[in-house]
Amino acid sequence: MAIVGSIIKSLIDLRDSIVPEPEAQKSQEEVLKKLLKKAKDTEFGKHYDFEGILAADDVQKAFAEKLPYFDYNKLHKEWWYRLHEGEENITWPGRPPYFALSSGTTGKSSKRIPVTDEMVEAIRKAGIKQVSALSNFDLPPDFFEKEIMMLGSSTDLQKEGDHKEGEISGISASNIPFWFRGYYKPGEEIAKIEEWDDRVQRIAENAKNWDIGAISGIPSWSELMIKKIIEYHNVDNIHEIWPNLQVYASGGVAFEPYEKSFNALLDHPLTVIDTYLASEGFLALQERPDTTSMKLILDNGVYFEFVPFKPEYINQDGSIVEDAPVVPLSDVKEEEDYVLLISTVSGAWRYLIGDTIKFTNVERKEIRITGRTKFFLNVVGSQLSVNKMNDAVKELEEKFDIKIPEFTLAAVRIDGEFHHHWYLGTEASTSEEELANALDESLKAANKNYGVARSKALKGVKVTKVSPDLFPEWSAVNKKKGGQVKMEKVMDEEKFAKWEAFVKEHS
Template identity: 30%
Template sequence: MALPIINSIATWILKKRIHQIELFIKYPNEVQEELLFNLLKTAENTVVGKEHEFSSIKNYKTFSERVPVSTYEELAPMIKQTRKGAQNVFWPTNIKWFAKSSGTTNAKSKFIPVSNEALEGCHYKASKDLLCLYLNNNENSQMFVGKSLRLGGSKQMYENNNTFFGDLSAILIDNMPVWAEFSSTPSSRVSLMSDWETKLPAIINETINENVTSLAGVPSWMLVLLNKALEETGKENMLEIWPNAEVYFHGGVNFEPYKEQYKKLFPKDNFKYYEIYNASEGFFGIQDLNNSSELLLMLDYGIFYEFIPMDTFGTKNQKVIPLSEVELFKNYAIVITTNSGLWRYLIGDTIRFTSLSPHRIMVTGRTKHHINVFGEELMVENTDKAIAVTCAAFNCEVIDYTVAPIFMEGKEKGAHEWIIEFKKKPEDIEKFSILLDNTLQELNSDYEAKRSNNITLNPLRINIASEGLFYNWLKNQNKLGGQNKVPRLSNERNYLESILATQEHLT
């Protein structure tokens, strides 16, 4: 299809959709309230709907009192029923797809239900919105001339109940319309391969001669792919392979620690980076401005949002508030009610609002992936930023890292222990450690208070990981590729000890 025709169609869709986006920006609370009652009405005759008497809920207050906030563990029995073929349990239409989570918050994987309504009204709608918003900000884009390189997960069949599970990206690839196959690379066959080490060369083989104009995937795994492509071709940067590449759509992990590496891979000033915020449970936010790190919270994707202030999270004073009550720059845990039948589900992510008109957010971490053993309230957002700043100062590059507490023992004070795998190491690791520690103090006043005069915390300690350590650790966990990622922070030492044990075994 000729570019002018594609652009004309895209522009038509854009104008129509921009108007709808402007509506939820102008009337966010009204849109959210209407959405909630539509969800309740739709599911009132399900098992869950009858149990909580959805049909008689007339306001948010009743909804919040009658329906409890739930974790995955609490919903798991109902999800297991549905995976075995039961229907109309928590959502009225048949659910046959389950997005398998990466399992970083728990040793066991989660299987998140994905309804047809969520596929069409959330995930695919968001994919179109992403392109619309990008085109709206970049009218001279030539993206549609070439193909989009997608880096997805695998699909597997579960038992014999005609239900399927796999990475969310794989579910989306497997269900997307036929026409989308022609604008994407690699083929669905390769995209859905389950073995990462077989898939990687297959992706390179299929994409290396394509006119790739955009890329989409998790930054850490995309880096592995791109570096392997350079190794295979002997090229200096990715623009020598794909000269028309203009944008990378990324999500899944904070982009900050990887940004400088990507700038070297795509060395042109007008190359764009667009962030998205999606998960197995839904698609939540899209970067709507060029050169921004903020995400527009999408309020009409069949998801009703609530928030728990992190200063009360997990305490007897915990409170849950709707969108209308959020404040700027406070950390919140997200609670969602969705068109896949997740009712007041605690997703496990934390965000903060950077704007209330429109509602723009930044992802700050995970409810279980922070360190607060000593009252330091260290978030992933802090450590990712500190790593990026310190690496820039020392002209070094990081592949991955994780951090855990060193617990107080006797008169010995506590500390934080890091293990970092460098692509390019700093010349002086001691000076690197000092700057990293000082930067964390600048970014986080609670950490600074605990570090002041070593009152509670001693200086951080750094272990340098051997080459390929995190890759091998993930491989041992059967978590290569797709949406899998290394947990950055933990209040326990389990992850760190496991990674250190892997290093000892490898050496």
């Protein structure tokens, strides 16, 4: 019997029964007040009169009325740039010890997002919540004795003056508590390797030395790692190397598009647990097995607001218009898409993180990530969001019994008329014409705006099949491999032309 595992599982169960569930609205009000009090004497806090907001009868309403919306470019241009010039007390007291580098999915160069000591602590607390939530899943005691493969970016952070820089997964992993290091793989030495291919090669070489019970990471890169291990050891599936692998903690993007190709690498299905760790903070986690939704973490240094995701509120670049209405947590509705805004202990204020979400359970405050504001394809009124695209691709997989782990598309002009051109990452023998027709019909059935557009200005759908391997190679050329890098699902015409040239060169 796994005695140690049983003890750990019992302690988790006990903690879960002792720690009370915070009241959502009250927790968020307290978080906002703490943020305002902490930052009231910063340059930002004085400029926007945090003292006055705190004195208001309705602090949340006063906050929403006083502060404009910010995305990274606006906040950096007006405030954060001063941190890089050596100033302090700008949007948060002092100076941040870390900056998270994030090119996201659409940026031309890396963003440098402040990560304070308070944020590092908040991420640590969220990690403990995630471990505690495992008590709700039907996992045997010996699972809690197994090792965890955390596949993120390099933990060899770059020293820049008085701070260090790296991706958020690398920053988080470099701050792993001492008591967890015995469970953490690939370990400090391998985790510090900068080049993705070299790091994964070392993981493959050492894989048989570890007893992995769980993997965490972005699906596309986790899948590539598993494929490398299978190839290196010449086996049929990853369970021949890690027979006790039971859990996959997905993060960053929806897992569903990768599910079929991911499961093909396994001997038996894993328990999949979704998490929402962004460069700006650890925002939500799946806490129960009978859903694929994640619960917002409402008492941990992040204040949430929600803008209805409608075309009239979204600018061409994915930002939101100044007069877009905001919905507080108390008034959100189920199954409606919202643009997520956060204010955090790292000094982000009413910050457009770039993701769209929907509440699947308002009472439990559970959400799903539905897409990116910049991936909203609304040329000629088609109003396609990423979740609609994902659903349509999943239907293709089921209809033709094929795997399509990656895709990208753009609205392009052919002979002066608009078409949607999809590139599907698949090895399937199904013809491109069949895929295009099925994709078109699926989207018409699921989205009335798309149907209207197809009857008017959107003249057709084109599909090109390519190897799924081209997508990570594109990321490698344009950003880098691994870590938090995600493939852009929607491109503008200029970017799409570069993508097509890349495909032609590498096919």
